[in-house]
Amino acid sequence: MWIEILLFGLLLITAVTIVGLNDLFAAAMLSGIFSLLCASLFTLMDAVDVAFTEAAVGAGISTVLMIGALALTGSREYQQPTRLGPFVVVLLTGAMLIYGTLDMPAYGDPAAPIHQHVAPEYVAGTDAEFGIPNIVTAVLASYRGFDTLGETAVIFTAGVGVMALLLGRRKREDEIQIEPSEDELKGGDA
Amino acid sequence: MSIKPPMRMREKVLLRVASKAFIPLILLFALYVQFHGDFGPGGGFQAGVIFAAGFVLFGLIFGLEALQQVVPWSIVERAVALGLLVYGGVGVSCILRGGRFLDYGVLDHHSPMHGQHLGILIIELGVGLTVAATMLAIFYAMAGRGRA
Numbered sequence: 001m002w003i004e005i006l007l008f009g010l011l012l013i014t015a016v017t018i019v020g021l022n023d024l025f026a027a028a029m030l031s032g033i034f035s036l037l038c039a040s041l042f043t044l045m046d047a048v049d050v051a052f053t054e055a056a057v058g059a060g061i062s063t064v065l066m067i068g069a070l071a072l073t074g075s076r077e078y079q080q081p082t083r084l085g086p087f088v089v090v091l092l093t094g095a096m097l098i099y100g101t102l103d104m105p106a107y108g109d110p111a112a113p114i115h116q117h118v119a120p121e122y123v124a125g126t127d128a129e130f131g132i133p134n135i136v137t138a139v140l141a142s143y144r145g146f147d148t149l150g151e152t153a154v155i156f157t158a159g160v161g162v163m164a165l166l167l168g169r170r171k172r173e174d175e176i177q178i179e180p181s182e183d184e185l186k187g188g189d190a
Numbered sequence: 191m192s193i194k195p196p197m198r199m200r201e202k203v204l205l206r207v208a209s210k211a212f213i214p215l216i217l218l219f220a221l222y223v224q225f226h227g228d229f230g231p232g233g234g235f236q237a238g239v240i241f242a243a244g245f246v247l248f249g250l251i252f253g254l255e256a257l258q259q260v261v262p263w264s265i266v267e268r269a270v271a272l273g274l275l276v277y278g279g280v281g282v283s284c285i286l287r288g289g290r291f292l293d294y295g296v297l298d299h300h301s302p303m304h305g306q307h308l309g310i311l312i313i314e315l316g317v318g319l320t321v322a323a324t325m326l327a328i329f330y331a332m333a334g335r336g337r338a
Contacts, residue, residue: 049231049233051231052223053235053236053239056239060240060243061242061243061246061325064243064246064329065328065329068333069332072332072335129303130306130307131307132228132307133229134227134230136233137228137233137310138228140233141309141310142292142294142309145313148313148317149277149278149313151317152273152274152277152316152317152320152321153274155324156270156271156273156274159270159323160270162327163267163327163331166331166335167331
């Protein structure tokens, strides 16, 4: 109980600090810490597979990629005048989400609809059909194999998209080399 | 005496020694997560990310050129597609063996349970391959851009 309150408190402090920061390097590091706190919370909820993914992706590789992107673009945030409109929209959306949670079943309630539909079948079937202890793996790889195939295709598409955007453009710059017009976009530490 | 330029990461002994000790352990842990996913937490996705993180660490310390000698771009580029093809190929081979798409039970005609184990193992391998290669490809694309 107390550890959850502590972690949620730290999560809130980290989020508010990120919003207030102008130094984007610090913001990238703090977003890694944010992910690590999320992973700790998932572990407390016994969702170790999700926690593992959050720690590896959110706290690990995406922080590295974010810093890599900052090395290309520059590490200070462009100062914008404070506007009230977006703030009100965010507040309203947050309030609506919190209002939505009031209708949700209590955490861990065995009578919740999610535990009534196919979940009992998966829990009973994993041992009988697969003989493996990790139900999450059985659901992801076999029961929901089509979904995971789709997810892999999404990652493939993301990779191809990044390659097409970043590598295709670099090649063209190498070939043409007339206008140094892209240089001010890179900025920062040459 | 002229002013020294800032030390590059590979010239820092502590970073170099520590990363040399850590990288094999990171890669070994990734393989454990990959092949132990049916029994413990983890699977192809997490393993792929951890595997890529090991190589990214190597690239950060020793430079992009050294990393490209270990894992050439041509391999990364092909592995992104190969992983997805392995996954889809398992599904197609299920059809060829008389089952439905991604119905791994038919992969072993003695016991459906062994077929399921085999199917899960191979598709997790495909997921891990695509994820690791994609992460490396993004890292290559971004790290290589700064010096173009």
